[in-house]
Amino acid sequence: MDVAAAEMRMVDPQVETMDREALAAMQVERLRRTLAHAYANVPHYRRAFEARGVRPDDLRDLSDLRRFPFTVKTDLRDNYPYGLFAVPRERVVRVHASSGTTGKPTVVGYTAGDVDRWADLMARAMATAGVRSGEVTHNAYGYGLFTGGMGFHYGAERLGCTVVPMSGGNTERQLQAMLDLEASVLCATPSYALNLAEVAERVGIDLPGSALRLGLFGAEPWSDGMRRELDTRLGIRSMDSYGLSEVMGPGVAIECAARCGLHGWEDHFLFEVVDPETLEPLPMGATGELVITTLTKEALPMIRYRTRDITRLTDAPCACGRTHLRIMRVTGRNDDMLIIRGVNVYPSQIEAVMVGFPGTAPHYLLVVDRQGAMDRLSVQVEAAPDLAADAYPAVAGQVRHHIKSIIGVTCGVSLVPPGTVPRSEGKAVRVRDLRGTAATQSRSR
Numbered sequence: 075m076d077v078a079a080a081e082m083r084m085v086d087p088q089v090e091t092m093d094r095e096a097l098a099a100m101q102v103e104r105l106r107r108t109l110a111h112a113y114a115n116v117p118h119y120r121r122a123f124e125a126r127g128v129r130p131d132d133l134r135d136l137s138d139l140r141r142f143p144f145t146v147k148t149d150l151r152d153n154y155p156y157g158l159f160a161v162p163r164e165r166v167v168r169v170h171a172s173s174g175t176t177g178k179p180t181v182v183g184y185t186a187g188d189v190d191r192w193a194d195l196m197a198r199a200m201a202t203a204g205v206r207s208g209e210v211t212h213n214a215y216g217y218g219l220f221t222g223g224m225g226f227h228y229g230a231e232r233l234g235c236t237v238v239p240m241s242g243g244n245t246e247r248q249l250q251a252m253l254d255l256e257a258s259v260l261c262a263t264p265s266y267a268l269n270l271a272e273v274a275e276r277v278g279i280d281l282p283g284s285a286l287r288l289g290l291f292g293a294e295p296w297s298d299g300m301r302r303e304l305d306t307r308l309g310i311r312s313m314d315s316y317g318l319s320e321v322m323g324p325g326v327a328i329e330c331a332a333r334c335g336l337h338g339w340e341d342h343f344l345f346e347v348v349d350p351e352t353l354e355p356l357p358m359g360a361t362g363e364l365v366i367t368t369l370t371k372e373a374l375p376m377i378r379y380r381t382r383d384i385t386r387l388t389d390a391p392c393a394c395g396r397t398h399l400r401i402m403r404v405t406g407r408n409d410d411m412l413i414i415r416g417v418n419v420y421p422s423q424i425e426a427v428m429v430g431f432p433g434t435a436p437h438y439l440l441v442v443d444r445q446g447a448m449d450r451l452s453v454q455v456e457a458a459p460d461l462a463a464d465a466y467p468a469v470a471g472q473v474r475h476h477i478k479s480i481i482g483v484t485c486g487v488s489l490v491p492p493g494t495v496p497r498s499e500g501k502a503v504r505v506r507d508l509r510g511t512a513a514t515q516s517r518s519r
Contacts, residue, residue: 089341090198090337090396090397090398091395091396091397092341092397093397094389094397097340097341097397097398098135098136100341101136101340101341101344101369102133102135102136104341104369104370105133105136105139105344105367105369106130106133108367108368108369108370108371108375108377109130109133109142109377110130111160111372111375112160112375112377113129113130115160115161116157116158116159116160116375117157118149118153118157118158119158119375119377122143122145123142123143125143126141126142126143128141128142136344139344139346139367139378140346140354140355142377142378143377143378144353144365144377144378144379144380145376145377145378145379145380146379146380147180147320147380147382150180150181150182150320151178151179151180154178154179154180154181155169155181156181156183158374159183159373159374160372160373160374160375161183161185161372161373163183165185165186165372165373166183166184166185166373167184167185167186167189168183168184168188168189168224169181169182169183169184169219170182170184170219170220170221170224170319170323171219171319172219172319179219180319180320182221182319182320182323182373182374183373183374184373184374185372185373187372188322188371188372188373188374189228191342191370191371192225192228192229192322192323192325193228193229193231193232194232195229195322195325195326195339195342196225196226196228196229196230196232196324196325197229197230197232197233198325198339199229199315199324199325199327199328199339200226200229200230200233200235200259200290200328201233202328202329202330202337202394202396203288203290203313203315203328203329203330203331204288204311204313204331205230205233205235205259205288205290206233207233207234207235208234208235208236209235209236209258209259210235210236210238210255210256210257210258210259210285211226211230211235211236211237211238211257211258211259211261212238212240212248212251212252212255212257212259212260212261213226213227213230213237213238213239213240213241213261213262214240214241214242214248214260214261214262214266214267214270215241215242215261215262215263215293215324215500216241216242216499216500217239217241218241220319220500221317221319221322221323221324222263222292222293222323222324223239223241224323225317225322225323225324225325226261226290226324227239229324229325230259230261235259236255238251238252238255238257242262242266242499242500243499245269245270245273245499246273246277248270249270249273249274249277249279249281252281252284252286253279253284256284256285257284257285257286258285258286258287258288259286259287259288259289259290260286260288260289260290260308260310261289261290261291262289262290262291263291263292263293263294263498263500263501263502264291264292264294264296264300264301264304264312265294265296265497265498265501265502266498266499266500266502267289267291267304267308267312268300268303268304268307268436268437269497269498269499270308271303271304271307271308272307272497275307281307281308281309282306282307282308282309283309284309286308286309286310287309287310287311288310288311288312288313289304289308289310289311289312289313290313290315290328291304291312291313291314291315292314292315292316292317292324293324293500293501294501294502295404295405295406295407295420295421295422295425296314296422296425297422297425297426297429298403298426299425299426299427299428299429299430299436300425300429300436301314302429302430303429303430303436313328313329313333314328314329314333314336314403315327315328315329315336316328316336316338316401316404318381320374320376320379320381321343321366321368321371321376321379321381322342322343322368322371325339326338326339326343326366327339327400327401330392330394330396331394332392332393332394334392334393334400335388335392335400335401335402335403336400336401336402336403337392337394337396337398337399337400338387338398338399338400338401339398340398340399341369341370341398342368342369342370343366343367343368343369344366344367344369345364345365345366345387345399345401346364346365346366346367346378347360347361347362347363347364347365347385347386347387348362348363348365348380349362349363350362350363350384350408358387358388358389359386359387359388360386361384361385361386361405362384362385362386363380363381363382363383363384363408364381364383364384364385364401364404365378365379365380365381366378366379366381367379382407382408382409382410383404383406383407384404384405384406384407384408384420385401385402385403385404385405386402387399387400387401387402388400388402404422405420405422405423406420406421406422406423407420410505412440412442412449412451412505413449414442414449414450414451414483414484414485415448415449415483415484417481417482417483419451419481419483421440421504421505423481424438424440424453424477424481425438425504427476427477427480427481428453428455428473428476428477431472431473431476432458432469432472433457433458433461433465433469433472433489434455434456434457434458434461434469434473434489435455435456435457435458435459435492437455437456437495437497438453438454438455438456438495438504439453439454439495439496439503439504439505439506440452440453440454440504440505440506441453441454441505441506441508442505442506442507442508442509443508443509444508444509449509450485450486451483451485451486452485452486452487452488453473453474453477453485453486453487453488454488454490454494454495455470455473455487455488455489455490455495456489456490456491456492456493456494456495457469457489457490457491457492458492459492461489463491466489467489469489470487470488470489471487473487473489474486474487
């Protein structure tokens with residue numbers, strides 16, 4: 075298959091610009107097959123459907139999906155390791171898993187067909203973001219059980235790129251490889267990309283003057299302030315990528331050149347937004363919890379999977395001409411939400427108001443503990459390298475006032491010397507939770 079044919083296979087205008095009526099008809103057909111597949115082959119889904127008094131044949135149009143049960147992460151843990159698989163284990167050619175830092179890991183499986191579709195969708199996503207066949211693509215996502223490394227690797231190869239499979243760590247070696255191999259595309263978590271920029275500046279490597287032009291970042295929430303920081307310090311155009319292991323991995327949605335929301339691939343996934351409290355579906359444009367149903371997965375179909383990500387959907391026209399719904403930037407996770415003196419706070423909100431603040435660097439850590447019956451939040455933020463130590467208290471006071479005025483939460487703020495906050499080689503740890511236990515519990519996306 076030549077390069078032009080490969081690109082056409084991944085970027086099919088007939089699918090990406092399909093009118094809504096035709097797309098809905100495709101979704102209904104694929105959804106019916108998925109429901110029947112799950113009901114026939116997964117005892118958990120059979121029990122869950124019957125408990126709600128529904129069967130696959132009860133779905134006549136997309137609005138009927140609200141009658142079917144949700145799937146949550148604990149369902150995967152309760153059925154560990156293979157209990158939610160809808161095919162015999164012998165047909166599963168790949169497994170990935172979460173880290174399992176808060177309990178048993180969540181194991182996800184792929185048939186050969188699943189892996190092939192994943193590669194296609196990743197290639198489609200990367201092409202949408204602006205990656206082109208033949209480009210040198212530096213992949214700094216972690217390989218192994220985490221889906222990021224293999225997902226971007228397979229997608230870039232399917233698109234026809236030259237892949238450099240670096241994974242995380244060995245930062246100075248990564249930078250040298252990016253220069254020597256003339257990488258034009260960087261795939262990484264945004265926190266590790268920032269780490270690359272910082273180390274490059276320290277050792278005198280001019281990344282903005284290199285061949286690097288595009289960054290595909292995801293796997294953790296990040297703010298527009300972080301985007302501006304990465305664009306400037308790396309000399310790139312940074313694009314937001316969305317996915318999660320339970321529904322496939324990366325490649326579920328991605329930004330186009332307009333950078334006004336992430337195009338979700340509705341021919342393979344059905345998106346809903348629900349009220350996190352009532353679990354009732356919300357209208358288009360309303361902010362709530364994202365719920366995803368897979369439409370083409372064989373090994374591990376997911377029915378109404380609650381992602382816990384807080385966002386909204388839009389069907390407004392995009393300048394690129396694609397008609398698929400867009401997922402707007404994820405503002406946080408409802409299982410990461412902190413309640414500080416009656417105020418709901420997401421870690422990403424803190425980042426949004428701090429990144430770029432004069433006198434500070436974009437590295438921070440939130441520490442939550444309990445004083446009596448009240449939760450207490452303190453923020454450690456690194457000082458800018460050129461800030462004099464005697465200015466730390468004044469800048470800390472300004473940051474504290476800024477957080478209070480923008481978010482409405484009172485917290486302690488301390489400026490710490492450059493290099494104090496641990497750097498990430500994968501997903502960043504943003505919250506250290508000290509409530510109710512002597513041990514430190516760290517949380518990440």
